[in-house]
Amino acid sequence: MHxxxxxxxDVEVRTVSTSYGExxxxxxxxxxAVESDHLDDVTTTTSPFDAAETETDGGTLSDGGAHAAxxxxxxxxxxxxxxxELLEPGMELxxxxxxxxxxxxxxxxxxxxxxxxxxxxxFHVNVTAIRNWVECPRLYYLNKLSGVPLNxxxxxxxxxxxxxxxxxxxxxxxxxxxxxxxxxxxxxGLLGETADAxxxxxxxxxxxxxxxxxxxxxxxxxxxxxxxxxxxxxxxxTPAESSWRSEQLLISETFGIRGRADAVRRGAPVELKTGKxxxxxxxxxxxxxxxxxxxxxxxxxxxxxxxTLLYTKNSALDRNEETGDLTPAKxxxxxxxxxxxxVRLRNELAAMEVSxxxxxxxxxxxxxxxCFEQDTCMVVSGRLDQESKAGQIGQALPAAEREYFDRxxxxxxxxxxxxxxxxxxxxxQDAQERADDDRALIDLAFLESTExxxxxxxLRARRTGGATSKLREGDLVLASNGHPVRGSAELARIERLDxxxxxxxxxxxVEVTRLDVYPSELTTDRLLAALHDALxxxxxxxxxxxxxxxEPEFEPLExxxxxxxDAQDEAVRKAVGADDxxxxxxxPGTGKTYTIARAIRAMVERGERVLLSAFTNRAVDNALxxxxxxxDGEIGEDSVASxxxxxxxxxAVDVVRVGSESGVRxxxxxxxxxxxxxxxxxxxxxxxxxxxxxxxxxxxxxVMKEQRFxxxxxxxxxxxxxPGTHAAINLADRFVLVGDHEQLPPxxxxxxxxxxxxxGANGDEPRAADLTESLFxxxxxxxxxxxxxxTKQYRMNxxxxxxxxxxxxxxxxxxxxxxxxxRTLDDLSGVTxxxxxxxxxxxxxxxxVDGDGSRYTDSEEAARxxxxxEEYRAAGLDAADIGVIxxxxxxxxxxxxxxxxxxxVDTVDRFQGSSQxxxxxxxxxxxxxxxxxxxxxxxxxxxxTRPKRALxxxxxxxxxATDPVYSRMLEWARR
DNA sequence: TCTCTGCGTAGAGGA
Numbered sequence: 001m002h003x004x005x006x007x008x009x010d011v012e013v014r015t016v017s018t019s020y021g022e023x024x025x026x027x028x029x030x031x032x033a034v035e036s037d038h039l040d041d042v043t044t045t046t047s048p049f050d051a052a053e054t055e056t057d058g059g060t061l062s063d064g065g066a067h068a069a070x071x072x073x074x075x076x077x078x079x080x081x082x083x084x085e086l087l088e089p090g091m092e093l094x095x096x097x098x099x100x101x102x103x104x105x106x107x108x109x110x111x112x113x114x115x116x117x118x119x120x121x122x123f124h125v126n127v128t129a130i131r132n133w134v135e136c137p138r139l140y141y142l143n144k145l146s147g148v149p150l151n152x153x154x155x156x157x158x159x160x161x162x163x164x165x166x167x168x169x170x171x172x173x174x175x176x177x178x179x180x181x182x183x184x185x186x187x188x189g190l191l192g193e194t195a196d197a198x199x200x201x202x203x204x205x206x207x208x209x210x211x212x213x214x215x216x217x218x219x220x221x222x223x224x225x226x227x228x229x230x231x232x233x234x235x236x237x238t239p240a241e242s243s244w245r246s247e248q249l250l251i252s253e254t255f256g257i258r259g260r261a262d263a264v265r266r267g268a269p270v271e272l273k274t275g276k277x278x279x280x281x282x283x284x285x286x287x288x289x290x291x292x293x294x295x296x297x298x299x300x301x302x303x304x305x306x307x308t309l310l311y312t313k314n315s316a317l318d319r320n321e322e323t324g325d326l327t328p329a330k331x332x333x334x335x336x337x338x339x340x341x342x343v344r345l346r347n348e349l350a351a352m353e354v355s356x357x358x359x360x361x362x363x364x365x366x367x368x369x370x371c372f373e374q375d376t377c378m379v380v381s382g383r384l385d386q387e388s389k390a391g392q393i394g395q396a397l398p399a400a401e402r403e404y405f406d407r408x409x410x411x412x413x414x415x416x417x418x419x420x421x422x423x424x425x426x427x428x429q430d431a432q433e434r435a436d437d438d439r440a441l442i443d444l445a446f447l448e449s450t451e452x453x454x455x456x457x458x459l460r461a462r463r464t465g466g467a468t469s470k471l472r473e474g475d476l477v478l479a480s481n482g483h484p485v486r487g488s489a490e491l492a493r494i495e496r497l498d499x500x501x502x503x504x505x506x507x508x509x510v511e512v513t514r515l516d517v518y519p520s521e522l523t524t525d526r527l528l529a530a531l532h533d534a535l536x537x538x539x540x541x542x543x544x545x546x547x548x549x550x551e552p553e554f555e556p557l558e559x560x561x562x563x564x565x566d567a568q569d570e571a572v573r574k575a576v577g578a579d580d581x582x583x584x585x586x587x588p589g590t591g592k593t594y595t596i597a598r599a600i601r602a603m604v605e606r607g608e609r610v611l612l613s614a615f616t617n618r619a620v621d622n623a624l625x626x627x628x629x630x631x632d633g634e635i636g637e638d639s640v641a642s643x644x645x646x647x648x649x650x651x652a653v654d655v656v657r658v659g660s661e662s663g664v665r666x667x668x669x670x671x672x673x674x675x676x677x678x679x680x681x682x683x684x685x686x687x688x689x690x691x692x693x694x695x696x697x698x699x700x701x702x703v704m705k706e707q708r709f710x711x712x713x714x715x716x717x718x719x720x721x722x723p724g725t726h727a728a729i730n731l732a733d734r735f736v737l738v739g740d741h742e743q744l745p746p747x748x749x750x751x752x753x754x755x756x757x758x759x760g761a762n763g764d765e766p767r768a769a770d771l772t773e774s775l776f777x778x779x780x781x782x783x784x785x786x787x788x789x790x791t792k793q794y795r796m797n798x799x800x801x802x803x804x805x806x807x808x809x810x811x812x813x814x815x816x817x818x819x820x821x822x823r824t825l826d827d828l829s830g831v832t833x834x835x836x837x838x839x840x841x842x843x844x845x846x847x848x849v850d851g852d853g854s855r856y857t858d859s860e861e862a863a864r865x866x867x868x869x870e871e872y873r874a875a876g877l878d879a880a881d882i883g884v885i886x887x888x889x890x891x892x893x894x895x896x897x898x899x900x901x902x903x904x905v906d907t908v909d910r911f912q913g914s915s916q917x918x919x920x921x922x923x924x925x926x927x928x929x930x931x932x933x934x935x936x937x938x939x940x941x942x943x944x945t946r947p948k949r950a951l952x953x954x955x956x957x958x959x960x961a962t963d964p965v966y967s968r969m970l971e972w973a974r975r
Numbered sequence: 976t977c978t979c980t981g982c983g984t985a986g987a988g989g990a
Contacts, residue, residue, distance in 0.1 A: 887978075
């Protein structure tokens with residue numbers, strides 16, 4: 001029986017005498033969430049994050065007599081008391097194979113010899129984290145903080161692993177080596193390596209594996225012969241046909257562990273290590289890693305008692321004495337004790353993460369004097385004034401900086417936990433809930449799987465419903481035959497996502513019927529590294545400005561850059577002349593992208609190297625497009641071969657876009673840096689580029705972190721968290737932030753559903769608020785003189801802009817010209833306003849619709865809007881010139897059913913950054929304006945400032961009148 | 976049930 005619940009009080013550990021002698025036990029008061037013989041039956045679970053809520057709800061108990069409010073005692077015996085000591089009230093606990101017992105009329109539970117105790121099982125830890133943790137908990141923390149920089153041993157290790165996988169899938173060795181080295185051209189080039197030298201190095205390691213596999217082939221054939229007793233089939237053996245498989249992603253809902261095994265042979269894990277180990281035994285951390293995979297495999301139905309470690313460099317040195325065979329392999333047996341030890345390690349790590357603590361190193365037994373990272377550890381400890389087993393060196397950062405670090409560290413870790421919660425939903429929600437949440441595509445009809453030349457597979461499935469999801473081409477997903485964790489599942493990439501069909505690639509075939517979003521910690525990892533770099537590696541002058549110790553300084557420039565717009569001109573002068581930073585506040589339609597482009601051109605003309613960044617790919621591509629326009633008018637066909645643009649003097653400017661193929665817009669692909677190719681040539685392309693454009697997330701990548709720039713320009717900076725902004729500006733000597741803090745702020749996952757555990761270690765998280773104020777906004781408030789506000793807008797008719805200008809920009813926003821102020825639908829060819837119903841002839845119209853009373857949709861508004869769209873079209877307007885926006889996604893899909901496909905229908909949030917001739921807003925609120933979506937007035941600002949010539953507001957006037965801002969809006973629209 | 980974009984996933988190795 002498995003018991004699961006939430007710790008409801010303090011844990012007591014004591015020693016008792018039993019018939020076996022002295023034993024330790026811990027009695028844990030637990031509020032049971034669910035109990036069951038099979039985890040598959042678990043339908044409701046409680047995550048440690050919303051424990052507080054569960055408590056007030058009274059919890060759920062399945063055993064009869066007790067009151068919901070009474071905790072049940074679970075006794076954890078012997079070694080499991082170590083895990084018991086980690087428990088805090090509010091944490092979740094799972095005990096497998098527990099024994100049920102009645103004591104003084106109360107139901108109790110206790111561990112048995114077959115039990116595992118899992119602390120915070122919803123927090124799934126990855127295998128590498130456990131491997132680092134066993135080496136030293138502090139090392140785990142340091143790794144998390146700064147990431148692994150680009151270095152040759154790591155890249156080589158990765159290559160050898162890829163070749164190993166290819167060999168297992170039956171690919172030719174030489175072909176694999178060439179292809180894999182080519183794929184990593186950029187990284188290798190940045191490391192100063194040549195393709196030939198690397199290929200030789202990889203070959204040396206891979207040959208040993210190949211030799212060993214050859215031996216395996218013989219063994220497997222023997223076994224096969226023995227098994228089939230007399231069947232002398234001579235079918236050729238290939239690894240792919242044997243009981244091998246490569247790179248298997250494994251997720252355990254019981255143990256809260258996930259990871260990717262290098263290979264699995266006859267159900268047992270095989271780990272490849274590119275290096276040597278001359279000792280008799282495998283390294284302990286390697287064993288722990290293999291044991292993690294063994295646990296994962298056991299949950300997937302295996303019974304694992306051995307693990308294999310392959311040390312590639314051992315072959316030549318270490319021949320089997322009897323046979324003379326090459327033996328890079330070390331097999332070892334995995335007992336119960338090791339597996340339980342691994343779970344206890346995992347519990348230490350999970351408990352630390354859930355409570356948000358920082359390891360000191362004392363948790364483990366490693367000796368600091370042998371540690372590679374001793375110096376780093378001491379420096380970090382010293383700078384952040386952290387307790388550490390290695391000790392501290394250097395001077396602590398000023399208190400304000402340490403406080404900043406701690407605050408953002410906690411906020412980022414809260415985001416990490418939000419990602420983990422998403423992960424837990426893979427098994428905590430059923431298929432339909434996942435689909436309703438747009439996190440999965442279900443009920444697919446599997447079509448076929450085809451093996452590709454390099455041994456990977458292409459999977460095809462047909463979509464049966466018209467369901468939407470957030471899945472997009474290029475995304476990594478869990479492709480399963482029904483359940484992403486319990487069924488057979490592969491990590492796959494979406495190659496094509498059509499209306500009716502889906503094409504995926506994966507390492508192994510799966511009969512796909514369901515796709516789930518695969519949550520990733522990558523972004524949080526990069527935010528943390530950016531925070532670390534900004535504070536611990538950051539330039540002192542930069543930090544003086546960030547921490548209020550020095551005013552930004554400017555070089556006074558006389559030049560005129562933009563003659564017909566003083567504010568834009570001043571903005572460019574500030575950007576170009578900034579010694580530290582400049583801030584450009586650009587309300588809707590004020591030409592901030594043009595201004596950025598002009599500033600970059602000016603910098604490039606001065607011989608500077610410039611980074612252009614933004615949070616979204618769309619914003620990066622928009623800004624890049626404006627720059628290319630500036631440099632050369634337009635992108636010519638011939639630029640495909642050589643993506644260089646001319647600057648003002650007719651010299652070529654090398655512009656490179658760094659990003660994934662699926663992220664970069666089609667027309668910017670010619671500028672995209674392909675990572676594959678000749679190392680020297682790839683590296684030169686990036687390093688010689690005068691302008692590099694990439695999202696802030698990409699700026700945090702290993703490759704980009706090797707780059708340095710004179711200036712970084714960050715567009716849409718008000719949508720970025722502070723650490724997100726650091727990721728870009730860390731790479732440059734000075735920075736320019738461009739944005740509008742009166743529009744939508746960064747999206748933060750941990751803000752919403754997260755609740756603090758009732759009485760945990762630190763009582764003041766999550767701190768999502770710290771992430772929702774952008775660095776842009778903070779600096780604009782702090783250093784108004786470093787900023788310029790653009791005030792002439794080139795988008796909206798005067799009547800349309802009036803409300804936003806008054807409400808959000810102190811009336812400063814003005815039409816750039818009489819033409820802009822007076823633009824109407826009549827200016828569009830083929831459109832006659834007089835053909836419209838009277839109510840739609842004005843630039844701004846309010847249409848009162850009572851609404852159907854449902855919460856996130858409104859069919860009446862949708863129907864009325866569909867009529868209006870037809871009325872506009874009847875007056876000659878192109879459907880593609882109309883945009884419809886709504887606050888809720890549900891209403892967006894409702895609206896999509898009512899209007900022609902050419903009409904752009906989207907949420908307010910996703911419409912930010914674009915504009916249309918006509919915008920119709922569907923408020924989707926009846927009677928009242930309840931719900932957080934309406935509370936952020938910046939959302940109205942975005943909605944109302946999208947149109948150029950006509951704006952129609954559709955909603956329930958009674959509901960809108962309940963809020964002062966919406967009420968003023970109503971007054972303006974009805975005027 | 977509020978809004979939702981990023982990212983080469985996790986793991987690659989040094990003594």
